[in-house]
Structures are given as structure tokens and as C-alpha cells.
Amino acid sequence: MAINRMNPDKWKEDIAKSVDFYNGWFMEFAPKAYRDARMLATGHVEKMLEATDALRDISFAVLNENPGILSILRMSTCPPIARDRLIGLTGVPRRLVECMEAETPMIPRRMDKERLEIELNKIAKIITLMADSDIFVWLRNSKQPTNAEIDRAATIIADRLCGAISDPIIRNAQEKRQLSSIESWLVERGYRKMERPVKFDKIEPGTFSFRTNVPVIASSGEEVFKNRGTISFKTNASDADLLGNKKINVPVDVIIMPISAKYGEFPLLIEAKSAGDFTNVNKRRKEEAQKMAQLRRTYGNGIRYGLFLCGYFDLGYLGYEAGEGIDWIWEHRMDDLALYGL
Numbered sequence: 001m002a003i004n005r006m007n008p009d010k011w012k013e014d015i016a017k018s019v020d021f022y023n024g025w026f027m028e029f030a031p032k033a034y035r036d037a038r039m040l041a042t043g044h045v046e047k048m049l050e051a052t053d054a055l056r057d058i059s060f061a062v063l064n065e066n067p068g069i070l071s072i073l074r075m076s077t078c079p080p081i082a083r084d085r086l087i088g089l090t091g092v093p094r095r096l097v098e099c100m101e102a103e104t105p106m107i108p109r110r111m112d113k114e115r116l117e118i119e120l121n122k123i124a125k126i127i128t129l130m131a132d133s134d135i136f137v138w139l140r141n142s143k144q145p146t147n148a149e150i151d152r153a154a155t156i157i158a159d160r161l162c163g164a165i166s167d168p169i170i171r172n173a174q175e176k177r178q179l180s181s182i183e184s185w186l187v188e189r190g191y192r193k194m195e196r197p198v199k200f201d202k203i204e205p206g207t208f209s210f211r212t213n214v215p216v217i218a219s220s221g222e223e224v225f226k227n228r229g230t231i232s233f234k235t236n237a238s239d240a241d242l243l244g245n246k247k248i249n250v251p252v253d254v255i256i257m258p259i260s261a262k263y264g265e266f267p268l269l270i271e272a273k274s275a276g277d278f279t280n281v282n283k284r285r286k287e288e289a290q291k292m293a294q295l296r297r298t299y300g301n302g303i304r305y306g307l308f309l310c311g312y313f314d315l316g317y318l319g320y321e322a323g324e325g326i327d328w329i330w331e332h333r334m335d336d337l338a339l340y341g342l
Contacts, residue, residue: 003306003329003339005322011315014330021332022276022311025177026170033173034162041158048072049154054145055136058124060117068105070097070123075160077130090122097123170276175253178272178310178331179210182254185334189342190259200252203267206259213249214269216294250291254308258341268304268340269295270329275311285317289324304340 004014048069052058055076063070074081083101087094096119099108107116131139135153138145145153162169183193186208194209203209254270261267271288275281288307295303307321307328321328329336 003327003336005318005325005327008319008322011318014333015312015314015318017332018310018330019312022174022274025174025310026276029173029177030170034169037169038155038158038162041161042154045072045154045157045161046150048076049150054150055128055131055139056142058128058131060120060124063100063120063124064107064116067100067107070100070105072157072161073123073127075157076132076136077127078132078134080160081126081130086123086126089126090119092119092122171274174274174310175272178274178308179253181331181334182270182272182308182337183208183210185337186256186342191256191342198255200255200267203255203257205257205261208254208256210254212252212255214252214255214295215247216250216291216298218246218248218294250294256340256342260341266299266303268306268342270306270308272308273310273313275313278312278314281313281317282320285320288321288326292324292326306340 004010048066049055051066051069052062052073058073071083074083074086081089083097086092087097095108096111096116099106111119133139135156136145137149187193190206192207194203194207198207198209198212200212200214252269253272255267256270257265257267271291273284273288275284292303292305295305305326307326308331309328310331318328
């Protein structure tokens with residue numbers, strides 16, 4: 001059953017309401033999300049200043065023991081140094097910088113210690129030379145910084161850090177709120193959230209889970225039949241390995257097994273999407289189409305995969321998704337979720 005994709009006469013009205021809904025949330029909650037992120041970042045900057053003796057000791061030993069401070073150090077220079085610019089200035093291996101700025105910062109284990117010391121010293125030299133003395137005023141006269149100077153510098157660098165990633169900060173806050181809205185809607189109707197990771201094919205009727213991996217066939221070793229220029233695939237999940245297909249896991253934001261579902265039914269899959277402007281949505285629309293194609297290739301055309309939209313999604317985006325057979329729910333009209341049989 002089509003929900004919104006077959007009603008193009010209503011799309012313009014829904015787009016306007018969705019934009020208003022997103023803007024209302026942004027004006028009320030985005031500043032708090034940014035301030036919370038800045039407060040957290042300020043704490044990280046203060047720890048960096050402690051580890052480096054207020055930027056007066058940037059050395060191999062310090063970087064080796066505290067690889068996670070590199071991204072903060074890049075924001076402490078004049079001008080701030082982008083990751084690729086740092087690699088270009090120093091000539092250090094990209095892998096080293098990427099490892100130091102990974103989600104779990106680390107030093108590459110296989111790098112020779114002598115080579116590592118040379119490369120980290122290159123980074124230390126550039127940061128020391130370019131440290132912003134207008135922010136770290138104590139560097140001008142080699143005096144001990146006051147607490148007020150430390151606090152002021154930490155706040156400024158935290159602003160730089162958050163300014164560089166302001167879009168992800170807002171996007172993460174919006175995603176968290178979207179999932180919370182779905183959870184509240186489902187719980188009110190008797191559904192139970194699975195707190196621990198659950199396999200998509202083991203979820204019970206009347207339950208739901210967030211951020212679940214679903215295995216799909218990603219590339220073709222399928223038996224392909226060519227007929228008048230068209231290609232059809234004849235395969236299924238069980239014989240994927242035998243046919244030499246590459247299988248991967250794709251993350252899905254929400255999986256829901258309807259209360260009325262019978263044994264062996266496939267759960268409903270929902271992807272939460274938000275956008276704060278019209279510029280980038282059409283660059284992202286192919287992601288959902290690719291995921292839908294992989295799901296259908298693996299589990300057949302009966303798969304139920306939909307979007308949960310909030311914000312700036314224009315006619316071009318909606319038309320593309322509708323053409324790919326992908327339906328959606330608008331957050332400003334959440335009760336449409338019931339049309340999925342929930």
C-alpha cells in the first residue's frame with residue numbers, strides 16, 4: 001500500500017509544513033545542542049593544554065602519549081590547519097594523521113619507533129611555529145598563564161572545533177530527536193524496544209530496535225540473464241555464497257515487527273532523514289535507492305523499506321525516491337506510520 005509516494009498533489013504542501021517543522025525545532029533546540037557540544041569540547045581543549053603545558057611542550061613524547069589531541073592542536077594555530085593541509089606541510093604519512101584523529105585515537109602499531117619519532121616531531125614543529133599567540137597570549141612572553149587566560153583560550157578553540165563540525169552536531173541532535181519521536185509513538189501503541197542488539201530476522205512481534213545491521217548482497221556474482229538489453233538477477237540470500245556474491249551489512253535506523261505479524265514475516269525497515277537546507281538532499285538521494293536495490297536483490301520485492309523525513313526535501317528528491325519505489329512518512333504527520341500496519 002502506497003502512503004505518500006503516490007500522492008504528488010500533496011507534496012508541495014507537505015514540503016512547506018516539513019520546512020516549518022524543522023525550522024521550529026532548530027530555533028528552539030539547535031542552540032542548546034551547540035552549547036552542549038561546545039562545553040564538551042572546552043573540556044577536551046583544557047585537557048590538551050594540561051598535556052602540553054599550555055602549548056609550551058609540544059613534543060614527540062606528548063603526541064605519542066596523547067594522539068587524540070592532534071585535531072585540537074590543528075585548531076590552535078593561526079590560521080587553523082585543515083587535516084590535508086597539515087599532511088602537506090609536514091609530509092607525514094596520511095595514515096598516521098588519520099589514526100591519531102580516528103574515533104578511537106591511536107598510533108599505528110606497525111610504524112617503526114624511530115620513524116614515528118621523526119614524523120611526530122615534524123607535526124610538533126609546525127604546531128609550535130604556528131600556535132596562535134593572539135589566543136595563547138602567554139606564549140609571547142613565556143609567562144605562566146592565568147586561569148582566566150586558560151579559560152578564555154579553551155572557549156575560543158572549542159568554538160573553532162564546533163564551528164568546523166556544526167552541521168554534524170545539529171544533524172546528530174536531530175537524529176536523536178527523530179528516533180525518540182518514533183520510540184514514543186510506538187511505545188504508546190504497546191510496542192517494546194529491544195535494548196540489546198538484535199538480529200533483524202530474530203525480532204519478535206510487537207518489538208522494535210534502533211541501528212540494526214541487515215546483511216545484503218552488495219555485488220554481482222549472480223546468474224545474469226540478458227534479454228534485449230535488460231539484465232535480471234535470479235538469486236536469493238541463501239545461495240548468495242554459492243554464487244560468489246559479496247555480502248555486507250547495511251545499517252538501518254529502525255526495524256519494527258508489527259504486533260500482528262506472523263512467524264517468518266520480514267520486519268518494517270525505517271530510515272530517519274533530516275535536512276536543514278535544499279542544497280545537499282539530492283546528493284544523498286542515491287544512498288537510499290542503493291540500499292533499497294540491495295535489499296530487494298537479497299530479499300525480494302516484498303521488502304518494506306521507508307523513510308522518516310523532516311526538513312528540506314524538495315520535489316526533485318521526492319520524485320526520485322518515488323521512482324525507485326521508496327515511500328516515506330513525514331514527521332509532522334507521524335500517524336501515517338499506522339498505514340504500515342503498526
